[in-house]
Amino acid sequence: MNTVIASVPAASARAPAWPIYLAEIRCELRRAWRYPGFVLPSLLFPVLFYSLFGVLLGRGQAPVYLLATYCVFGAMAPALFGFGVQLALDREGGLLTLKRALPMPPMAPLLARLLMAVLFAVLVAMLLIAVAIGAGVAVTPRAVLHLLAVAAFAALPLGAIGLLIGSHVGANAAPAVVNLVYLPLAVLSGLWLPLSILPPLFTTLAPLWPTWHLAQLALPAVGQPAQGSLWVHVAVLLGITAVALGLARRRLRRIG
Numbered sequence: 044m045n046t047v048i049a050s051v052p053a054a055s056a057r058a059p060a061w062p063i064y065l066a067e068i069r070c071e072l073r074r075a076w077r078y079p080g081f082v083l084p085s086l087l088f089p090v091l092f093y094s095l096f097g098v099l100l101g102r103g104q105a106p107v108y109l110l111a112t113y114c115v116f117g118a119m120a121p122a123l124f125g126f127g128v129q130l131a132l133d134r135e136g137g138l139l140t141l142k143r144a145l146p147m148p149p150m151a152p153l154l155a156r157l158l159m160a161v162l163f164a165v166l167v168a169m170l171l172i173a174v175a176i177g178a179g180v181a182v183t184p185r186a187v188l189h190l191l192a193v194a195a196f197a198a199l200p201l202g203a204i205g206l207l208i209g210s211h212v213g214a215n216a217a218p219a220v221v222n223l224v225y226l227p228l229a230v231l232s233g234l235w236l237p238l239s240i241l242p243p244l245f246t247t248l249a250p251l252w253p254t255w256h257l258a259q260l261a262l263p264a265v266g267q268p269a270q271g272s273l274w275v276h277v278a279v280l281l282g283i284t285a286v287a288l289g290l291a292r293r294r295l296r297r298i299g
Contacts, residue, residue: 064151071155072162081124085163089117090170096235098178104267110175111261112234114190115197115254117167119229122160122201123208123221129156130209131217160198168194182265189264193257200253200280203287210294228254253283
């Protein structure tokens, strides 16, 4: 009898963890898709803005330039709101504490939320590319892959920033704080209009913003000039991700 009882934990310990990750991913995606207030703005706002300012009102290289930068802009909302606001809600609602008590890998909720942000970012980029092609913008298959890769990669640093926000502010304040980060970053990074037409101070401060580095990764895909080295941009973004995750983890440990 003792042998049978003792074998149960051993069998559980040998059980693969991937079904838990898959279950958490399914739950996170279902939760996201069940909230129209999250899904519709995340998917449609970048497309509507690009259709208006890039296609209908855009002149010259505007449709091409904005295609690249809006692929970054489209990744911002799912990552910042999906991590920042949702984490704050989970903290105050007790769901975060419940998940910590469950026998699941600690990284499962984080990876599920990251995959959700990546999926939304790629979907937005695909919609933007479809609109651009429909408007007559020449987009090669290589450019499509390049833009989709940048959109997916953008979820990493932006999600880490969202996690940092959600770990420090409450559920009521989280939407306002995220908006204070979301909209200024888009303007200051040149995602809505080139920094060259703004005062020189904007160009000087641009390397401080992660979205500017992401834009420099996206612009070469459509033949637009970019500043700096690819590897420098990647290194800066990975550094921002590491710092934000470290600070968020430290905060969550204190309140947990």
